Amino acid sequence: MPGRNRYQAYTLANFRAIPQMERLSEEMKFDIEVVGRVLPFKTNNFVVEQLIDWERVPDDPMFILTFPQRDMLSPEHYEEIAGLLRSGADAAAIRMAANRIRLQLNPHPAGQSSRNIPTLEGESLDGMQHKYRETVLFFPSQGQTCHAYCSFCFRWPQFVGMSDFKFASREVDRLIDYLRAHPEVSDLLLTGGDPLIMSARNLAQYLEPLLDARLPNLRRIRIGTKALSYWPYRFLSDEDAPDLLALFGKVARSGVQLALMAHFNHPRELEPEPVRQAIARVRESGAVIRTQSPLLRHVNDDPALWARMWNEQVNLGCVPYYMFLSRDTGAQHYFGLPIVRAWEIFRQAYQRVSGLCRTVRGPSMSAGAGKVQMLGVSEVNGEKLMVLRFLQGRNPDWVHRPFFAQYDEKATWLDELRPAFGESRFFYEEEAGDGPHAPLQEHAERAALRLRNIPPAGAERTPWSCG
Ligand SMILES: *Cc1c(COP(=O)(O)O)cnc(C)c1O
Numbered sequence: 001m002p003g004r005n006r007y008q009a010y011t012l013a014n015f016r017a018i019p020q021m022e023r024l025s026e027e028m029k030f031d032i033e034v035v036g037r038v039l040p041f042k043t044n045n046f047v048v049e050q051l052i053d054w055e056r057v058p059d060d061p062m063f064i065l066t067f068p069q070r071d072m073l074s075p076e077h078y079e080e081i082a083g084l085l086r087s088g089a090d091a092a093a094i095r096m097a098a099n100r101i102r103l104q105l106n107p108h109p110a111g112q113s114s115r116n117i118p119t120l121e122g123e124s125l126d127g128m129q130h131k132y133r134e135t136v137l138f139f140p141s142q143g144q145t146c147h148a149y150c151s152f153c154f155r156w157p158q159f160v161g162m163s164d165f166k167f168a169s170r171e172v173d174r175l176i177d178y179l180r181a182h183p184e185v186s187d188l189l190l191t192g193g194d195p196l197i198m199s200a201r202n203l204a205q206y207l208e209p210l211l212d213a214r215l216p217n218l219r220r221i222r223i224g225t226k227a228l229s230y231w232p233y234r235f236l237s238d239e240d241a242p243d244l245l246a247l248f249g250k251v252a253r254s255g256v257q258l259a260l261m262a263h264f265n266h267p268r269e270l271e272p273e274p275v276r277q278a279i280a281r282v283r284e285s286g287a288v289i290r291t292q293s294p295l296l297r298h299v300n301d302d303p304a305l306w307a308r309m310w311n312e313q314v315n316l317g318c319v320p321y322y323m324f325l326s327r328d329t330g331a332q333h334y335f336g337l338p339i340v341r342a343w344e345i346f347r348q349a350y351q352r353v354s355g356l357c358r359t360v361r362g363p364s365m366s367a368g369a370g371k372v373q374m375l376g377v378s379e380v381n382g383e384k385l386m387v388l389r390f391l392q393g394r395n396p397d398w399v400h401r402p403f404f405a406q407y408d409e410k411a412t413w414l415d416e417l418r419p420a421f422g423e424s425r426f427f428y429e430e431e432a433g434d435g436p437h438a439p440l441q442e443h444a445e446r447a448a449l450r451l452r453n454i455p456p457a458g459a460e461r462t463p464w465s466c467g
Pocket residue numbers: 129131132135136137189366371391392
């Protein structure tokens with residue numbers, strides 16, 4: 001037996017060797033194989049041994065978070081793949097069917113792959129997105145996997161080889177040129193995948209040139225990561241853990257703030273001793289930890305759980321940042337909650353925590369136009385309304401202007417909402433023309449198609465590869 005802190009990945013190829021699989025029926029293992037053909041599946045020995053409560057499987061939230069579940073596919077999609085597997089179809093046929101199904105799961109929500117790609121001197125910059133004035137996203141090519149995959153992941157297409165998004169090369173010079181040309185950018189967000197899958201040496205090849213460039217506008221470097229939860233040994237006992245922490249310290253001492261944008265979806269993830277130690281080490285390095293999570297049915301749709309999670313995060317010195325609504329992609333029908341219900345959960349949780357936990361904002365939808373927060377339900381002149389506002393907008397002037405939608409307790413995403421007071425568009429849709437701020441009719445059609453699992457027109461033209 002290798003040590004507990006030696007990383008062991010489990011995928012479709014070897015998950016049956018996990019000792020705890022003996023507890024599962026053959027039927028459940030088959031479900032994992034079926035759904036795992038369509039949605040990404042990878043877990044590891046820490047998740048299996050220290051996060052999942054096998055006494056509570058199949059209802060255990062950490063199990064649901066990391067293992068494919070039958071209901072994550074529609075019955076028709078499930079049957080299609082199951083039939084192929086049962087009949088011994090070859091790998092190519094299964095892959096083709098899986099890709100056809102994937103295209104029906106809205107693989108590029110909010111124009112993930114094609115929009116917001118910045119240009120410099122007329123050339124588009126691969127591996128970058130610049131949507132909000134202050135913050136540039138950078139996807140380092142070696143950081144595009146994770147220690148384990150979340151079953152809800154909105155970037156799932158890139159893990160099944162069907163994203164047309166090009167990741168940044170090792171080359172960091174173009175990024176530096178872009179940041180120099182854009183003094184309005186104060187924040188750089190390294191994201192993925194999980195950039196902390198990279199060795200300290202690889203990560204240093206991005207961070208050190210950025211520091212050496214001494215860009216006066218670059219004040220913060222953020223790293224989006226799930227490593228604190230899924231592989232805390234990254235900061236404790238991996239061979240290069242000391243180098244990684246030293247690198248964090250170097251950034252912090254340079255005067256640029258380093259923030260880990262840590263994903264924690266359930267308070268259980270904060271319990272294992274290695275996680276608590278890893279949080280302490282990161283904080284000692286001078287980095288700040290901010291936390292975020294989507295609200296997920298079957299995993300964390302309970303206000304008491306969120307209150308516990310935010311409290312514990314603050315106890316450990318982390319700063320609660322965002323609660324998201326799960327995006328309109330992949331298995332959203334399984335994880336998604338109505339916007340109104342999400343607000344109730346947020347409000348009930350927020351009411352019972354101290355002010356130090358109330359740095360969190362939400363529930364928020366990351367849509368094409370920006371991050372939209374559901375502020376609450378209200379009534380004006382007898383009309384029941386939903387009140388919303390932008391926390392981030394493609395146009396900075398949209399931010400913090402309350403706007404109103406007709407009350408809809410079933411709607412799960414922004415594009416299902418109708419403007420209140422009989423208006424035909426939301427205020428931000430006036431500036432339509434190039435994308436997601438499309439006329440209402442198109443929103444309605446898209447929502448209806450999604451309910452019937454039919455790809456919208458144009459979806460089949462999305463370039464993709466069957467990796
Ligand atoms: C959330 C997000 C950011 C960062 O926004 P902050 O409000 O500064 O945290 C940047 N780019 C995109 C595309 C985002 O979704």
